[in-house]
Amino acid sequence: MSHGKRHFDLGKGTPEAARADMNEELAFHVDERVRWLVARGWTPEAARDEAMRRVAKSEGMLVDSAVRKTSKLATREWLRDAADDVRYALRGLRRQPGFTLVAILTIAFGIGANTAMYSAIDALLLRALPFPEPGRLMDVVQTTDNNATQPWSYPKYRFYQENQRSFRSLALYSSTQAILTGNDPERMAVEEVTAPYLSTLGVNVAIGRDLPTSLGDAPGAARVALISDALWRRRFAADPGIVGRSISIDNTPWEVAGVLPPGFQGLSGRAEVLLNLTSRNADDLNQEWSLEFSLVGRLNEGVAATTATREAELIGPRIYDAFPMKEGLLSTSERPQAWSATARSLDTIRAAPALRRSLLVLFGAVGLVLLIACVNLANLLVARALTRRREIAVRLAVGARRGRLVRLLITESLTLAVLGGIASLGVAWLGVRLIAGLNPSEVLRVQGLEGGIGAVGLEQTFLDSRALFFTLVVTLGVGLVFGLFPALRATRSDLVTDLKAGTRGGGQSRGLNTSRRALVVTEVALAVVLLTASGLMIRSLSRLLGVDPGFDSRNVLTLRLTVPEGNFAPDSMPGFYEQVQETIAAIPGVEHVGLSDCPPLNNGCNGTILTFADRPQTAAGNAMVGVHWASPDWFRTMRVPLKRGRLFTDDDRLGGPRVVLINEAAARQFFPGEDPIGKRVAVYQGGFDKGAEIIGIVGDVRYGTIDSTARPDAYISYSQARIPRMMIFVRTTGDPSALAGTVREAIRRVAPTMPVYDVRPMSTRVAAARGQAQFSAVVLGLFAAVALTLAVMGIYGVMSFAVAQRTQEIGVRMALGAARRSVLLLIMRDTAWLAGSGLTIGVVAALAFGRVLRSMLFEVSPADPITFVGIVLILAATALLAGWIPALRAARVNPAGALQGG
Amino acid sequence: MPPTLPLLKGTLDVLVLKALTWEPMHGFEITTWLEAQSRGSLDVDEGALYHALHRLEERGFIGSEWRLTENNRRARYYKLLPAGRTHLRTEGANLERYARALTTILGVKPS
Structure with missing residues (x-):
């Protein structure tokens, strides 16, 4: 190739060949020596003895040294060729800066996102726990x-x-x-x-x-x-x-x-x-x-x-x-x-199952994006290979081995991949910082965090040698995946046709075009999978956003106040809380102040057994209820509606007749066809096992997760029981966060030794409860957008190329009287066929993939017809649009020009 | 016939390169060429020779290929490469200066 001082025996380079060569060389040497000695009067026997003696003592050493030399030379030659190939590849890439930039950015994003995701999975699922053995x-x-x-x-x-x-x-x-x-x-x-x-x-x-x-x-x-x-x-x-x-x-x-x-x-x-x-x-x-x-x-x-x-x-x-x-x-x-x-x-x-699942789904999605990126790059490389078919054909004709050419082309794709891989580290670094900053309990539904060792968390996500090794492997894999296929295709050359091919450099390369079409179909199919996944997540999110949690979360500030054990006699606690409520209620801008022991959307609250005074007591008859301690004003503060009966009043206090409120779910489940008001029940908590009267029914509030319907609940007035830990709910006329400081200050005046914490608007609690769906939907949506863009680029590229190739044919058709409309149809039919095949395969794959998503979806079937039809329509429309521009170009072909130009 | 001389370390490489300036040779030809040029005073050991050839090839000073001899036998021929020619020029000159210095010193007669 480009360097002059090539050894004129390239050698086979193997140790066996080197050994055989050395032995043959020495045998020849001995024979020559014998001939030489005999010519000088030695007897043949003596001559052979002498010649053998001279060689024998160093034979072993020489064979070894020959093997060493051969392998060194082979390595050096390989490296020199590789350096040549890289130089050649870089020259080629520099000549097409647009292509190179797009390719490197595509790879950088694809690999970077994968590395970041891998780092998260490594921290959470793979890395050894930070303990000995x-x-x-x-x-x-x-x-x-x-x-x-x-x-x-x-x-x-x-x-x-x-x-x-x-x-x-x-x-x-x-x-x-x-x-x-x-x-x-x-x-x-x-x-x-x-x-x-x-x-x-x-x-x-x-x-x-x-x-x-x-x-x-x-x-x-x-x-x-x-x-x-x-x-x-x-x-x-x-x-x-x-x-x-x-x-x-x-x-x-x-x-x-x-x-x-x-x-x-x-x-x-x-x-x-x-x-x-x-x-x-x-x-x-x-x-x-x-x-x-x-x-x-x-x-x-x-x-x-x-x-x-x-x-x-x-x-x-x-x-x-x-x-x-x-x-x-x-x-x-x-x-x-x-x-x-x-x-x-x-x-x-080590990891909460829900977190594990979300991470793996996102990892799968990000892997699909990379796959699409690879397919697109393969497509671009095939296009490049098409334009270089003459060059390749010439090289083959002058005797370049096919293996050598494949290597050259793969070096090119590997060079691209490595450049992209280096750039990807920046993307990965950003991604890892983003992930490490995520608070899973905010981003994910709290329910999902049951289980798992907190000692292993996303904040331990960082780029380490393992992540870099991952990047390296993926980079090389990517380079091979999108390089090998085009390289093999491009070098399987039909010499004669390619050499005869016209200036356009394409010629009769139907085979290559077929592979490009196959790549586009693959791309569309992968895009369908990603788009439906994100479509399902978005549908699920909108369902979640539509859920009525049973209260009005706007303009409510929540905070916790805990009375340290031993600070108060339990009986004086309600009095203390009354004082706190009065102080807060006096703040301008505060409408209502309520107390409750457990906030809604808390992944469930405390619960116990409920028995009925007028029914026989059997183990099977015991009902389970959630138990909540609340102040009379809590229901007004949270705008939880009273359906029947009455709410608590200030007269329901310690020593008075015990009363409870139940929610509609409890009324439905425990008193079908009966009026629960006035019924006596025993709640096995807070001394209410001695019996209490139901005085009212309130609306259902979701205490568990936003996507689980309300369970039967019973409310006890906080002034009739002793509970040291209450949460304060403040309904404000304006932005609740603005009042946080004032409320804190007011509490400090009443209770200087008690810590106030967990101060945040109720709306952020609700947002947190919807967080996981939101997070997954946003991330998957982003991936899907990338996939869609790449697929559209692929279709556009292939159709443009097809039109350019068929300019002559189209010219002939039009010269023979074909209408522009029929030319347009011809190209669009082709586009539709490509898109249709991709969509069909994609839908089948997406239905299979949807099963993985099932557990992450809320009130949406993984085979949701609306999502699937919508996605197919969107993709079909975009694909046809991508084909439309080249089709228009085809319809505008000037028959005379096309025929002459050919 | 006086006993043959052992080769000084490092000189064989230069001598082999010198031999190959005439034409590509196989190992035995190099031996006989050196013996002939030194009028029999040098005895080239096979082990040292082939080891030197490997070394020179590794350093890119010579190349090798299998060819047929006049008698139609396969033999490995060594050929001087441009890098070897350069090496020979500098190292050869050094050796010559060294030899001259030795001759001068050893030729000094007590006055």
């Missing part, structure tokens, strides 16, 4: 016959612990909230844990010591805590003297044993303090059916995970036998019959 860590849970998992109570855990042999250590933990009391009270996430928590996970304290094992298993142990590095720096100025000192949590003194290493905040990923769980008193901790703890264990040396699982399944039923369930103990909707237990790798529960 993470494979030895297991999550142990109770299971029930309805396939649910249940947490542990302390006595049940103790039973399991005493009967198991698989685990070296086991630790209970549970995530909760507490208030760091003192001058500047702060509410924070904490974990209650048993002493071996850190040693089980393999985490060491940074300062001080771990929770001492001397705390033992008995309830009522000393109050010892570990604090997070973040809290230590924020609240204690990173003072090492904190160890051994006492801090006040919920008005109780706790001794700080040590500080956690930076970045570790418990398995919840949020805990600021780890509290010694066994410090609870015996009455509290020995509740057999107080199921509140998770259990993590580290396997013994040499014990397989499957052994631990089998063992847990054997111990499980015995736990239930040891602690049988009593009536009314459990506030779940169903009461399971058979209980057992199982152990599973901690890794399997």
Whole structure:
């Protein structure tokens, strides 16, 4: 090729060939030496002996050196050819800057988005858990016959612990909230844990010591805590003297044993303090059916995970036998019959299932975009190859090997891919920053976040060597995928035709054109899949936006206020809250102030069993209701309508007759054809198990998720029960956020030691509940737009090219009297055929893909006919438009010019 | 006949390049050419020769190909490449200067 000093034996380059060559060379040398010696009077035998002797001593060394030399030369030649090819490719790309730029940007976006998505998946699903020997860590849970998992109570855990042999250590933990009391009270996430928590996970304290094992298993142990590095720096100025000192949590003194290493905040990923769980008193901790703890264990040396699982399944039923369930103990909707237990790798529960699903769907979508981009690039390259067919044919004619040409063309596509891959790192960097900033509980439905280890989260998304390796592999893959096909097609040349081909450089390249058409069909089909997916998500989103959650979220400010335990006698609490309400109500711009213990769209609230005074009491007859504590004004504040009866009044207070409100769902379900008003029911919470009278029916409010219909609910007046944690709802005349500071200030005047937190408009809570659908719809919509653009570009390119190629034919037809209209039809029919094939294949593929989406959709079938028909129409219209311009060009062909030009 | 001389390190490469300035040769031809030009005072060891040829080929100074000899036998012929010619010029000149210096010093008679 371009360099002159090529070795005149290219050699086969293999070690075997090198060895054979060397041996042959030496044999020849020996023969020559013999001939030479014989000519000088040696006997043939003596001559051969002498010649052999001279060669034999270095034969082995020479064979080795020959092999070395050959492989070095082969490598060098390969590299030199590759460098030539790259130079050649770069020259070619520079000559077509428009094409090059479009191609690089397409690849950069495609690969960058994939790398970012991969990084998220790596952080959430793939990367090893940040603990030593993470494979030895297991999550142990109770299971029930309805396939649910249940947490542990302390006595049940103790039973399991005493009967198991698989685990070296086991630790209970549970995530909760507490208030760091003192001058500047702060509410924070904490974990209650048993002493071996850190040693089980393999985490060491940074300062001080771990929770001492001397705390033992008995309830009522000393109050010892570990604090997070973040809290230590924020609240204690990173003072090492904190160890051994006492801090006040919920008005109780706790001794700080040590500080956690930076970045570790418990398995919840949020805990600021780890509290010694066994410090609870015996009455509290020995509740057999107080199921509140998770259990993590580290396997013994040499014990397989499957052994631990089998063992847990054997111990499980015995736990239930040891602690049988009593009536009314459990506030779940169903009461399971058979209980057992199982152990599973901690890794399997690392990500919440909904999050895992969304990520995988988005990863699939972003992969499809890349595939479409590849198809488009293949298309562009085939077009380029068409224009270069003469050049390729000439090269083949003068003896270039086909393999060498394929390599040249693939080098070109790889060069493009690598340039795009480098540019993609910028896109990936932006994408990763975007993802790491996402708060899954805002972006995703809260419901989806059940399960999962908070210690593994999207905020751990970053570009690392694994992501870069992923980029490299994808880049090379992309280069091969969109380069190989055109290269193979272009070099399968019919020499004669191509050399004879006219100046247009195309000639009779029907085969190549067929492959371009196949690529366009593929592109349209892939676009259908992406467009329907995003169409379904958008339909689902509009359904969600149309849902009436049962209250008016506009102009409502919500905030939480928690009374630390021990601050008040429980009986004086309603009085305190009244004072708070009055203070807030006095603020100008405030219309109503209401209190409730649990906000709507909270992924469910507290619930219990409901029984009816006038019906026989059977286990099967027990109904489940959600229980809410509310102030009389809460219903006006949230604009929850009263359907019948009356609301609470200020006269419904502690000591008076107990009254409850129920929602319409409860009225429908429990009192079909009856008037519930005046009926007496027992609600097994807040002392209402002694019976209460139903005084009214209010509208349904969605407490779970926005896409689940309201369940039966009962409301208890907050002044008739004791509850330390209330949420304040403020209806304002203007923008609720504007009043946030004033409301906070007002509360501080009344209750300076109580932390106010979680201050936000109700509308943002609703938006968060709709977040996942919104997020997925927006991202999928973006991908779909890209796919649509690429598909349109593909159709336009192919049709333009086809018209250009057929100019002569069209000219002849028109000279023979064909009408312009029929020429237009000819081209449009062709376009329609391409688009139609793509659409048909695409719809079939989309129907198959839709099943994956089912769980992400709300009130929309994955085969929703409106979406499918709409998408097909949109795509068909765009495709025909893309064909229309070239068709018009064809119809304007000047017959005389076309015939001469040919 | 005086005993043959062992080759000084590094000189063989230059001598081989020099031999190939006449025409492409196979290994045995190079041996005999060197022996003949030195009037029998150099004995070229086979191991050293072929090792030098590999080295020179690796460095791009010579190329090789299989050809038929006059007797119709296949033999590997070595050919000087432009880079080898340049190398020979500089290294050859160095060696010559070195040899001259040696001769001068060793030729000095005690006065």
